[in-house]
Amino acid sequence: MAIRIQFTKSFILLGLVLALALSMVFASFGKKAEASVSWGQEVTEEAKRYIGSPYKWGGTATKGFDASGYTQFVYKKSAAKISLPRTSKDQYKAGKTIATKNLKEGDLVFFNTNGKDVSSVGIYLGKNKFITVTPSKGVSIQSLDTTYWKDRYVGAKRFLEQ
Template structure:
């Protein structure tokens, strides 16, 4: 129940509209255009993994996820897009985006292993991102302005735009 309350509060802060149990996109046309709908699907899907345990090499919410496994699952389940397996390969996809130009749904990359693009998360708005951080932890939301992340930020990529179709799906995890 606490997880649901947290997700609802976060959703309200980011989107200004109530989240629904099935992650449906609010229908108010002045709130969301097609880009925003695709981005909202990514954010909703990413937030639905909060608490899923970290597992190195993990690609399934049921058995655990690593950072790129989480991003792969989110994009596949929310939009039907298949991304490469590693953060480094993902960093070659889409369009480069500056830190000041970030929009929800953008991929954010960090140097966490003494090499560029060794960690990836999904920007959810308001300076925050969702990711699968490390062994012993689980998927969570973090503030990009925290010193740890600011020092390690490598860049961002945009994979969704106003032409990205939104698929309907049932969230089975």
């Protein structure tokens, strides 16, 4: 009789341990996962990886970018996996128009640098900073507050779900 009681206690203890383990495993099912970063952060982190890459007219790869080739490359390479049109002018025609005061990380900012129409683009980083490609600096972080960019600013577009 003593053996039978000891076996039953062991069996019950094993069952309780198994039930506890299963409850811990399944406790997270049914809960909504929360992302630690936004799509905008995904895009801007990808963009920063190429700081210092050289400028190349018509360039679309790490050996050399132009501004729209850079934004197209970054958006496609990032976790967002978004295909943008090739030129800054066509990128400006797409996406959702965003007021400057509503800019969020990952939005595209557009400029008229040729005196005719939209001719340059960058990726907004926050705090009036953006990352773009220029012939003199390659991929670099710039400020919307500088006279050069402020005078040439055309607008912003959003391609990412927030």
